[in-house]
Amino acid sequence: MSTAQETPGGEMQPWAEVTPDAARRLLIAAVEAFAERGYHATTTRDIAGRAGMSPAALYIHYKTKEELLHRISRIGHDKALDIVRTAAAGEGTPAERLSDAVRSFVRWHAGQHTTARVVQYELEALGPDARAEIIGLRRQVDAEVRGIIQDGVATGEFDVPDVPGTTVAVLSLCIDVARWFNVEGPRTPDEVGALYADLVRRMVGFKE
Amino acid sequence: MSTAQETPGGEMQPWAEVTPDAARRLLIAAVEAFAERGYHATTTRDIAGRAGMSPAALYIHYKTKEELLHRISRIGHDKALDIVRTAAAGEGTPAERLSDAVRSFVRWHAGQHTTARVVQYELEALGPDARAEIIGLRRQVDAEVRGIIQDGVATGEFDVPDVPGTTVAVLSLCIDVARWFNVEGPRTPDEVGALYADLVRRMVGFKE
DNA sequence: AGGCACGCTAAGCGACCGCTCACCTTCGAC
């Protein structure tokens, strides 16, 4: 599902699907500005300035400031959904698939925490239609994770008294990484991913 | 530590310490508005209007809009710290104290989720000095929870390979309740508190 | 009764916001 392109090294170019080049530069500038200051505190002049353009240039590629947020949110949620879908569709046991999902989901929220911050915490600034679309994507993410947990309960691997509640908690835990993760901090995204995969294994009552 | 007053029923009046009456009405209006729309999207006219006053009335009781946010954030963090301090200083085993702390912390974030949302997610709108003060309070909350977990590891009740990391995760989990909790939803604050206390017991490897 | 501190309002100031418009430059097609 993801249209992001992979470099020879295997690393993702997050915004490669956005064209032309000027539109991508503006969008990247908007992500940085929204993540630092929040959507409402960011001015269109600031976005254009970061992209090295005049304020008016923004409106050649985007109809409004809100359209920028919508595009960012849409692409980010597509990516997040793609990550959990890939893990959920894997071939391992429920425990392995849940660990994979948490590890890669957390790694993305930590590594791309500027993007994730905008995607996860600026939802309310969207208009009703755009918000409804994004909420639909979130429900799909929720359904994927709940599916894995249910599978584990069915096989007896997991011990989960409250599947919907635990699903919400697991996702909440992963998403909130975007809020507190600090590049200057002591942990790499990989390390946080591993730690969280272990914590979630415990939450669902998985015994070796 | 908390200066909030208790009614005969035992319920807290969250803003009882704010006087005079007009200043409290303005502050409550600001909490609602900030929680709904965010700090930057809220206008001083909106706050005054919700409190049934003219726009200028706000500036009789508060120097700036930011001072309102600062007061809200300060009082809220004092309350949150008070909650975990009380639980941490209890007499039970580490497992009991951790469950108490999580249960009451989560209950507050769910029950007072409008306040908690402002307190936890609008920190970046504060100026450097105010932000530094609030971050200091957060570190104290973190230290209390880490202390309980360390106690449990010391007595052998808990199995926690990474104490600081687990502490961050536990607090992140609890705090994020303020973001997703919905009064119209199926769970009461008490139920979420009980669920989360159980999940955290699992995270620290506590066996009955 | 007089004076005055206090809480509040109506009006509005200067700044800055999202966004538009008239115009300019570049460049490939023919």
Next chain:
DNA sequence: GTCGAAGGTGAGCGGTCGCTTAGCGTGCCT
């Protein structure tokens, strides 16, 4: 060489923002 489309700029419009100021009503002290 000419021309049109595409992508960019400088200036600025209408509106709203945070905040201020001048003045009004009310109640307490003397």
